[in-house]
Amino acid sequence: xxSHTKIxxxxxxxxxxxxxxxxxxxxFDVINNFIHEETLEIRSLRFAELLSLLTDYSLEHFRDEExxxxxxxxxxxxxxxxAHKHYIKKVAYFNHLYDDINPTKPEDxxxxxxxxxxxxxxxxxxxxxxxxxxxxNGKQS
Numbered sequence: 001x002x003s004h005t006k007i008x009x010x011x012x013x014x015x016x017x018x019x020x021x022x023x024x025x026x027x028f029d030v031i032n033n034f035i036h037e038e039t040l041e042i043r044s045l046r047f048a049e050l051l052s053l054l055t056d057y058s059l060e061h062f063r064d065e066e067x068x069x070x071x072x073x074x075x076x077x078x079x080x081x082x083a084h085k086h087y088i089k090k091v092a093y094f095n096h097l098y099d100d101i102n103p104t105k106p107e108d109x110x111x112x113x114x115x116x117x118x119x120x121x122x123x124x125x126x127x128x129x130x131x132x133x134x135x136x137n138g139k140q141s
Contacts, residue, residue, distance in 0.1 A: 004107075006032045007114045013121050015129040017068065023061040024121060030054050031117065034110040047106055051095050054113070058091065065125075072135070074128045083124055087116060 007028050014021050033050055062084040069077045090112065097104045 004035060005114075006035050007118065013118070015121070015125050016133075017129075020061075020065055020068065020125075023057070023064065024117070027054070027057060027061060027117060030057060031110060031113045034106055034113065048095075051091070051109070055088070055091050055095065058088065062088070069128050072128070072132045074131050076124075076127055076131070080124055080128070083120060087120070090116075 009025050009028055013024065015024075030050060030053055066077065066081060066084070069080060074080075094104045094109055094112075
């Protein structure tokens, strides 16, 4: 994915759960801040703020999403949690490198984020969406 191309929300990314879709949209907004701020310096306060915001918001989202999956008896929750943990470790690594001699570049962060979130939603999140639809005759909470 191109570092300067914003990540756009489409109906194709919707899991049809308003609160989860809203969280996904908010995460996309944070990612787009990385992309929009072309002058974002590697060790700037703004870069650190965006990484921190992304980490905090992702943790909140993952907690809510996993609770939703648990409430609906989604059998793939273990694998889904593992993907969430891998993501958190990767973003923590970006945070760790903030003061390193070779810090992560903002465009590398935005590329990872865009690819990870779109792939995660289109693959893993759609799995629990389909499971809930199939087990609730199309009705979701």
